[in-house]
Structures are given as structure tokens and as C-alpha cells.
Amino acid sequence: MILTQEQAIIRDMARNFANERLKPFAAEWDRAARFPAEAVGEMGQLGLLGMLVPEAYDGAATDHVAYALALEEIAAGDGACSTIMSVHNSVGCMPLLTFGTEQQKQRFLRPLARGEMLCAFCLTEPEAGSDAAAIRARARRAGDNFILTGTKQFVTSGASAKLALVFAITDPGAGKKGISAFIVPTDRPGWRVAKIERKAGQRASDTAQIVFDEIELAPDLLLGREGEGYRIALANLEGGRIGIAAQAIGMARAAFEAATLYAKERKSFGTAIANHQAVAFRLADMATRIEAARQLMLHAASLRDAGLPCIKEASMAKLFASEMAERVCSDAIQIHGGYGYLQDFPVERIWRDVRVCQIYEGTSDIQRLVISRQVLAG
Amino acid sequence: MKILVPVKRVVDYNVKVRVKTDGTGVETAGVKMSMNPFDEIAVEEAVRLKEKGIATEIVAVSLGVAQCAETIRTALAMGADRGILVETDAELQPLAVAKLLAAIAKTEQPGLIILGKQAIDDDMSATGQMLAALLGWPQGTFASKVAIEGETITVTREVDGGLETVALALPAVVTTDLRLNEPRYASLPNIMKARKKPIVTMSPAELGVDPAPRLTVVSVAEPPKRKAGAKVASVAELVAKLRNEAKVI
Numbered sequence: 339m340i341l342t343q344e345q346a347i348i349r350d351m352a353r354n355f356a357n358e359r360l361k362p363f364a365a366e367w368d369r370a371a372r373f374p375a376e377a378v379g380e381m382g383q384l385g386l387l388g389m390l391v392p393e394a395y396d397g398a399a400t401d402h403v404a405y406a407l408a409l410e411e412i413a414a415g416d417g418a419c420s421t422i423m424s425v426h427n428s429v430g431c432m433p434l435l436t437f438g439t440e441q442q443k444q445r446f447l448r449p450l451a452r453g454e455m456l457c458a459f460c461l462t463e464p465e466a467g468s469d470a471a472a473i474r475a476r477a478r479r480a481g482d483n484f485i486l487t488g489t490k491q492f493v494t495s496g497a498s499a500k501l502a503l504v505f506a507i508t509d510p511g512a513g514k515k516g517i518s519a520f521i522v523p524t525d526r527p528g529w530r531v532a533k534i535e536r537k538a539g540q541r542a543s544d545t546a547q548i549v550f551d552e553i554e555l556a557p558d559l560l561l562g563r564e565g566e567g568y569r570i571a572l573a574n575l576e577g578g579r580i581g582i583a584a585q586a587i588g589m590a591r592a593a594f595e596a597a598t599l600y601a602k603e604r605k606s607f608g609t610a611i612a613n614h615q616a617v618a619f620r621l622a623d624m625a626t627r628i629e630a631a632r633q634l635m636l637h638a639a640s641l642r643d644a645g646l647p648c649i650k651e652a653s654m655a656k657l658f659a660s661e662m663a664e665r666v667c668s669d670a671i672q673i674h675g676g677y678g679y680l681q682d683f684p685v686e687r688i689w690r691d692v693r694v695c696q697i698y699e700g701t702s703d704i705q706r707l708v709i710s711r712q713v714l715a716g
Numbered sequence: 717m718k719i720l721v722p723v724k725r726v727v728d729y730n731v732k733v734r735v736k737t738d739g740t741g742v743e744t745a746g747v748k749m750s751m752n753p754f755d756e757i758a759v760e761e762a763v764r765l766k767e768k769g770i771a772t773e774i775v776a777v778s779l780g781v782a783q784c785a786e787t788i789r790t791a792l793a794m795g796a797d798r799g800i801l802v803e804t805d806a807e808l809q810p811l812a813v814a815k816l817l818a819a820i821a822k823t824e825q826p827g828l829i830i831l832g833k834q835a836i837d838d839d840m841s842a843t844g845q846m847l848a849a850l851l852g853w854p855q856g857t858f859a860s861k862v863a864i865e866g867e868t869i870t871v872t873r874e875v876d877g878g879l880e881t882v883a884l885a886l887p888a889v890v891t892t893d894l895r896l897n898e899p900r901y902a903s904l905p906n907i908m909k910a911r912k913k914p915i916v917t918m919s920p921a922e923l924g925v926d927p928a929p930r931l932t933v934v935s936v937a938e939p940p941k942r943k944a945g946a947k948v949a950s951v952a953e954l955v956a957k958l959r960n961e962a963k964v965i
Contacts, residue, residue: 343789347907350750351793355901385904398904408904 339636345404352408355384356415361592364416367542368687373498374542378422382453386412386423390577391431395443397451402577402639406584410632413588414595417691418542420588421698424581425494426450430457432574433503433519437562446501446521458499458524460490460548461571467491468704470571471514475506475550484508484560486520486553489532492698496546497531499524504550505567517567521559528553539690576638576648578699579656583635586656586663586695587628593670593688594624600674600683617673624666631659650712657705660695667692717827717864717886718773719762721796722817723755725780725787726837739935742837751787753899754832756794757892760899761862762830763795770864773797775824779808779816785915792910793902799915800824804927806920812927814846819923821851826887828869833858833891844891854884860895 341349359377367374381387389405391397400408405427413420434447449455466472475488486506493502502522509516522529528551535545562570598621601612611617634655641648667689671678678685696702727733728748736743751759765771776791778784779802788799802816821829834841848855856862856871860879863870864886873880874893902910920927948954958965 343786344907344911346786347790347793347902347910348904350790351901351904351907383903384901385906389904393905393908396905398908400904400908 339403339633339640341403341407344400345407348400348404349407349411351384352386352411353414355380356411360412360415360419364418364542365681365684365687367416367418368539368691369681371536371541373544374416374419375498377416377419378456378498379453381412381419381423385453387426387453387456388431388451389427391435391447391451395435395451396448397431401643402580403636403643405577406580406635406639409581409584410588410591410635413585414592415588416542417585417589417688418540420585421540421543422456422495424578424585425459426457428574428578428581429459430501430503432577433561433570434521436573437519437566437570438521439558441558442521442561450501455500456495456498458493458495458502458548460493460502460504460522462492463489464491464547468701470505471517471568473505473507473517475504476510477506477508477518477520477555479508480554482557484520484555484557486522486528486550486555488550490548490550492535493546493548494543496548497534497544502529502548503561503570505571506550508564508567512565514568515565517571518564519561519567519570520555521561522553522555526553526555537694539687539693575700576642576652579652579705580635580639580642580648582695582699583631583638583652583655583659586659586692587631587635589688589692589695590624590628590631590659590663590666593667593685593692594621594628596684596688597621597624597670597673600677604675611673620669620673624669627662627666631655631662634658650709653700653705653708653712656695656699657702657709660692661702663692663695664689717765717771718775718824719765719771720775720777720817720821720824720826720829721755721758721762721791722777722779722813722829722831722843723759723787723791724752724832724835724837725749725778725784726752726835729753729836735936735938739937740933741936749783749786751790752832752835752837754834754836754892754894755791756832756899757894757896758830758832759791759794759796760897761892762828763900764897765828765864766795771828775800775826777802777817777820779804779813781805785917788915789910790902792913792915793907794900795906796913798913801915801917802920802923803917804920806927807929808927809929809931810840810842810846811930812920812925813843814850815925816920816923816927817843817847818850819925821847828864828886828888828890829853830862830890830892833893841891844889848889851887851889853888855889855891856882856884857891858893859890860893862890862896 385398388397477484504520504522508518530549532549533547638651638655670685728750734743762774774796776796777800858874859871861872
């Protein structure tokens with residue numbers, strides 16, 4: 339795919355930023371499991387946290403292709419930062435933009451798009467993951483207000499976010515139609531960060547378990563209509579999956595670049611290992627897989643920009659990119675030999691960081707389910 | 717005050733430059749190109765002068781192939797207001813660039829022209845100086861600090877052995893050194909807004925300049941590979957080698 343001038347400039351800006359402001363610190367953030375507040379603040383100032391939001395709400399108003407390109411670059415700098423950015427843009431800003439009232443957009447979307455507030459997305463629960471309709475969090479009426487109770491699991495930026503979109507049951511008898519979405523400022527009494535998870539990778543991103551102890555919410559914090567929550571939760575699946583594909587591609591590329599650099603420097607049997615065909619061919623395969631995934635991602639993104647259906651393509655991009663990425667990162671470790679297994683080199687971290695791309699935003703199995711239904715329907 | 721900022725499209729600083737197999741130049745086909753880093757510093761300084769209320773308009777100029785429009789677009793995204801592209805496929809040497817810029821300066825009448833002290837491709841470090849001479853304007857080259865007060869610009873120059881401060885009457889030509897500032901990243905909203913900023917395209921003929929090269933490139937070659945050094949066992953041996961083999965002491 340040939341990029342436009344703006345898309346290329348956006349990609350280059352994100353690349354320079356990631357190279358200078360993320361990549362040098364990624365190992366330290368991982369070791370300390372430290373949320374990169376300063377870097378995320380800078381990302382906000384650059385407009386990376388409101389990419390798809392219109393100018394009227396302080397967003398950058400880029401297209402999905404530019405969004406995917408920028409996210410790939412941020413992921414190449416640090417996987418955890420790319421997850422923070424992806425969640426905020428895709429399931430923070432977008433539902434507010436699509437379903438928010440004008441007053442909610444003024445009050446919440448604008449600071450989100452400017453990057454002054456980080457947004458979390460609270461759908462998954464300890465016993466409801468892929469089966470999102472099985473959630474149990476409850477928002478019961480108390481006069482005009484709602485009282486929110488329940489527990490949410492795997493909440494990205496759970497401890498850092500100032501705002502959260504929360505899905506809870508308002509009508510227990512109505513199944514999927516009984517789920518509603520709420521905008522919850524996290525400084526409300528009753529918002530409790532019960533646990534920050536210790537993860538295999540992306541340790542700089544705070545994945546939290548959140549407990550709602552009777553949070554009282556005024557009716558103007560209901561997002562969309564009552565009972566519209568399930569639809570809101572699933573409304574931007576395409577965008578979210580294109581985003582995860584971009585993240586996986588960025589991390590795979592970072593591992594590939596590290597392996598290429600190493601292969602040119604490391605000598606064995608009197609020559610750089612890149613001159614051994616076994617290593618050179620491995621690099622060729624890695625580069626080919628990354629490029630194939632990238633073209634799939636860009637194709638899905640350009641369909642989305644054209645307003646065409648792209649659920650199959652977005653799922654294919656997410657599935658292919660995330661599985662490709664684990665393999666490419668593993669190959670990058672292999673090229674490093676024993677050193678690849680050490681924390682002295684970045685590839686073991688990237689390999690840990692990228693693994694979750696096959697799990698979040700719809701597991702590989704869910705993607706196959708979506709794709710198979712699409713291909714069998716035709 | 718209007719500021720003119722010439723920006724050059726060069727091989728990206730991250731790219732390992734390769735000589736063409738026929739020895740006529742360096743390979744640029746399929747190579748990532750971006751704005752000369754010293755020119756980025758020039759754009760940044762101009763934008764800062766505008767933010768301080770000293771400059772009112774910033775005009776970015778690039779000369780060369782059509783793709784130089786991308787370089788101008790990057791300057792617009794950083795904060796320049798409009799662009800001028802002098803489009804030509806001809807090889808442009810510093811004197812031709814200086815003549816073209818002088819012609820633009822005559823119509824645009826900027827109060828200041830600020831540009832990189834050199835481009836990282838051929839490292840000529842000649843355009844700014846030639847431009848000042850052609851215009852008959854004062855020049856402050858290798859600037860690490862600039863300050864404008866009234867009709868005077870004070871330029872701190874990085875020279876061999878330290879810093880030299882000169883005061884120039886405007887209009888003037890300033891070339892930027894590495895330490896003048898740290899260029900900003902263009903924010904996404906500004907990149908998107910840059911799309912709507914105008915770029916005017918013109919030809920060298922319209923400016924009345926013949927850009928034909930005055931210098932002939934005889935050959936371009938890779939620098940010789942560095943040879944491995946020799947280890948010495950003692951200071952005495954080192955001194956002996958420096959005296960007898962290298963004949964430097």
C-alpha cells in the first residue's frame with residue numbers, strides 16, 4: 339500500500355518519538371513494572387491519544403491507516419505503551435464519540451483526546467471473558483441514580499486511568515439487552531483498585547482488578563441508552579483488532595531489527611552470523627511475515643477508512659499478526675542464541691510483551707470463529 | 717517580520733549511505749529521505765521566534781525533485797505557515813541553490829533567512845554563506861544562540877576555540893549549529909492542519925536562474941576501510957614505533 343504524505347509524516351514522527359522517548363527506557367520500565375507516566379503525557383501532547391477523534395473535540399482526526407501506522411511505531415518502541423494507547427483510542431475515545439451525548443463529549447471526550455485523562459475499559463470479569471454477555475456487575479436504580487457494584491478483571495490502565503467505561507447489568511431479566519454502559523470517573527467513592535496483576539510481559543502497563551463498592555452514578559453518566567451496553571461494547575471491534583495487529587507488527591519488527599543488528603555484529607566460524615545462510619534465510623522469512631501482516635492490517639484499515647465492512651479482514655489481520663509476532667520474536671531469540679534468553683538484550687522482553695496479542699481483544703480462537711462464519715456464510 | 721527557512725531533502729540520518737556501483741554518486745533509490753537535521757533546527761528556531769511574537773510569518777522553501785514537497789510539508793507540520801517548492805530534476809549545487817534562494821528573497825523580502833549550517837549529505841557548508849554574499853546581507857554562521865532586538869540580531873557562533881558573538885543588522889542570513897535548539901516533534905493535529913497550508917510550485921526558469929552545475933563530480937568512492945590497529949607491549953615500544961615507523965615524534 340502506498341501511503342499519503344500525511345500518513346508518512348505521521349509514521350515518521352511516531353517512529354522518531356518511539357526511538358528517542360520509548361525504546362531507551364522500555365527495559366527499565368519492564369524491570370520496575372513502572373507506569374511510564376511521563377511518556378504517556380508526551381504521547382498525549384503529540385495527539386497520539388486522540389487520533390481518530392474529530393478536531394471539534396480536540397482530536398487529531400487522522401484516518402485508520404495513519405492510526406495503525408502510528409501504533410506500530412509506538413509498539414516498536416515499547417509494547418506496554420502501545421497497549422495503553424490502543425485501549426485509550428479504541429475503546430476509550432471511540433465509544434464516547436459514537437454514543438456520547440454532546441454534553442458528555444464536551445465534558446469527557448475532549449480531555450481524553452488531548453491526553454489529559456487516560457481511559458480504561460471495564461467489560462471483562464473474573465468469570466466473563468470472551469463470553470461478554472455473562473457479566474455480573476450490577477447497576478441498580480436508586481431514584482434517578484444508579485448504584486454500581488461488581489468486579490472487573492484485566493482492566494488496562496486500571497490504576498492510572500482517570501475515567502472508565504464500565505459495563506453492568508441494569509435489567510437482570512433481559513440478557514444481552516439488559517447490559518448498560520456507564521462513564522465512571524475513577525475518583526468516585528467506591529472505585530477500588532483491588533489488585534495490580536503481575537504479568538509475563540507489558541509490565542509497564544498497569545493491568546488491574548477493579549472492585550466497585552456501591553459507586554453512585556447520576557443518570558448523565560449513562561453512555562447510550564439503557565440496555566445498549568452490549569452493542570456499545572462490541573461496536574468498535576474492527577478498529578480494536580486492527581490496533582492489536584499494529585501492535586503485534588510493531589513488536590515483531592523491533593525484535594526483527596534487534597536480531598538483524600546482532601546477526602551483522604556477532605561472529606562465528608570467522609564471519610558475521612548474518613553471512614551464514616541459515617541465519618540469513620531466517621531473517622528473510624521474518625521480514626516476509628512481518629510485511630505480509632502489515633499489508634493485511636493496512637488493507638483492513640483502508641477498508642475501514644472507506645466505510646466498507648472489514649470485520650473479516652480486521653480479524654484476519656489480528657489473528658495473523660499476533661501469531662506471526664510470537665514466532666518472529668522467538669526466531670529473534672534464536673538468532674541471538676543464549677544471549678537472546680538474557681535480559682541484557684531486548685528480544686526476551688519483546689517476546690513476553692507480544693504473547694498477549696493472541697489473547698486480548700478477542701483470542702485467536704474467537705478470531706477464527708469470526709472468520710470461519712464469514713467464509714462459510716458466502 | 718517574515719522568516720524564510722530553506723529546507724533540504726536528504727538521505728535520512730539513520731540510513732547507512734551506499735555509493736552507487738558506477739561511482740557517480742550515492743544511492744537514493746528506495747532509500748528513506750527526510751529533512752536535513754540542521755534545517756529542522758532552523759525551522760524550530762523560526763517557530764520559536766514566531767511563538768515569541770517576533771516573527772509573523774514563516775515561509776519554508778525547498779528546491780529539487782517533486783518529493784521535496786514532503787520536506788516542506790514536514791516544516792509546515794512543525795509550524796511554518798506556507799511553502800515554496802522550486803521544482804527541478806537538475807542536480808543542484810550550492811551556488812545554484814543560493815541564487816535560487818536569493819531570487820526568492822528578492823520577492824518575499826524576509827527579515828531573516830535561517831537555514832542549516834550544512835546538509836548531512838554532501839556537507840558542503842556553502843549555501844548560507846553564498847546566499848548572504850549574493851544578497852549583500854550580513855551573515856551569522858554556526859549559530860548556537862540567537863536573539864533579536866529591534867533591527868539587530870545577535871548571533872552566538874560556535875567557532876574553533878570557543879564562542880564568538882556578533883551583532884548583525886537585519887535583514888540577515890543565519891545558519892544553525894547543532895546546539896541552537898532541540899527540534900520538537902510535530903503533533904498530529906498540526907500534521908493534519910499542515911495539509912491545508914499552501915505550497916506554491918515554481919521553476920528555476922521562472923526565477924530567472926540557470927541551475928546548471930559549475931562543478932563536475934569526477935568520482936564518488938567509499939572511504940577506505942579502517943585497518944585493525946597493532947597492540948604494543950610497553951610504552952617504550954609505543955614511543956619507538958611512533959618515532960621510527962609513524963615518524964610523528
